[in-house]
Amino acid sequence: MPFTIIESPDQLIIGFSTPIVVPSNPSEFPAMSDKKLQQLEVLKKDKAQLMEYALDTHFYAVNNASSGDPNYLVGVKASSKGPNQESFTVPTGSYAIFKTTVKNRIEADQFIGASYGEVYQSAEFQINGNFNVEVVDDFIQDSAVEFSVWIPVADKVQF
Numbered sequence: 631m632p633f634t635i636i637e638s639p640d641q642l643i644i645g646f647s648t649p650i651v652v653p654s655n656p657s658e659f660p661a662m663s664d665k666k667l668q669q670l671e672v673l674k675k676d677k678a679q680l681m682e683y684a685l686d687t688h689f690y691a692v693n694n695a696s697s698g699d700p701n702y703l704v705g706v707k708a709s710s711k712g713p714n715q716e717s718f719t720v721p722t723g724s725y726a727i728f729k730t731t732v733k734n735r736i737e738a739d740q741f742i743g744a745s746y747g748e749v750y751q752s753a754e755f756q757i758n759g760n761f762n763v764e765v766v767d768d769f770i771q772d773s774a775v776e777f778s779v780w781i782p783v784a785d786k787v788q789f
Contacts, residue, residue, distance in 0.1 A: 633726045641720040645705015663735040670769040673704040683708035689770040692718045696760040725780040758784035
């Protein structure tokens with residue numbers, strides 16, 4: 631599964647967040663996927679509240695497990711946030727970007743899992759964070775457009 635490495639500056643994602651449970655085994659993935667899909671429906675319904683802040687035409691989701699309370703934030707890339715909006719700053723760094731098309735949320739989460747597997751097997755890169763960023767235009771626009779996931783990475787130290 632090919633991926634591209636990019637260097638990215640800080641990016642602010644603003645929107646709506648919900649707690650999620652990170653699956654400990656494959657049988658728990660459908661419940662997590664359903665929770666994410668429900669949150670994407672919130673974004674689809676309320677996206678107009680965010681569009682005045684949007685820096686581009688894409689919709690994003692952040693799987694964030696870095697705080698100890700995993701959550702799923704859906705929204706837009708912005709330079710500032712408005713009242714009652716939650717946010718996550720995607721830090722400056724290197725990201726492995728994987729791209730595909732998916733038919734449903736379960737396929738998207740399976741693709742994310744497979745993407746992590748590719749990075750784990752990489753001789754050059756290692757995972758560098760407890761979050762990832764999804765470009766979720768396909769779920770908001772109800773069309774078969776590209777789905778991508780950004781996984782933070784760092785160079786592996788070679789001995």
